[in-house]
Amino acid sequence: MGKIVLRLDRVMADRKMSLNELSEKVGVSNVNLSKIKTGKISAVRFSTLEAICDALNCQPGDILEYDPNAQSDDDEQKTADE
Numbered sequence: 001m002g003k004i005v006l007r008l009d010r011v012m013a014d015r016k017m018s019l020n021e022l023s024e025k026v027g028v029s030n031v032n033l034s035k036i037k038t039g040k041i042s043a044v045r046f047s048t049l050e051a052i053c054d055a056l057n058c059q060p061g062d063i064l065e066y067d068p069n070a071q072s073d074d075d076e077q078k079t080a081d082e
Contacts, residue, residue, distance in 0.1 A: 001071075001072055002066055002067055002068035002069065002070055002072065003066075003067050003070035003071065003072040004064055004065070004066055004067075005039065005064075005065045005066070005067050005070065006036060006037070006038075006039045006041075006063060006064065006065075007062065007063055007064070007065055008033075008036055008037045008052070008063050009037050009038075011056050011058050011062050011063055012037070012056065015056050015057070015058075017055075017056065019033055019034060019037065022052070022055055022056070025051075025055035026048070026051040026052055026055050027051065028048060028051070036048075036052075049063070
């Protein structure tokens with residue numbers, strides 16, 4: 001099964017926006033944005049995604065990408081448990 005990959009770091013770099021600047025514009029803590037940026041989350045609120053897209057002038061598809069060949073964290077855990 002594939003995996004959703006977060007590309008926030010790439011979009012931020014394209015827009016030359018720092019984590020601190022995005023945090024201020026979105027109203028989300030640096031810690032939480034950092035988790036989104038590094039993909040260390042399992043969910044994101046639509047309101048947060050909307051605020052990020054507004055601040056970066058992008059579409060959700062610019063930030064979220066589906067990789068059908070990547071193994072999801074759930075799949076990795078199942079393999080480790082077997």
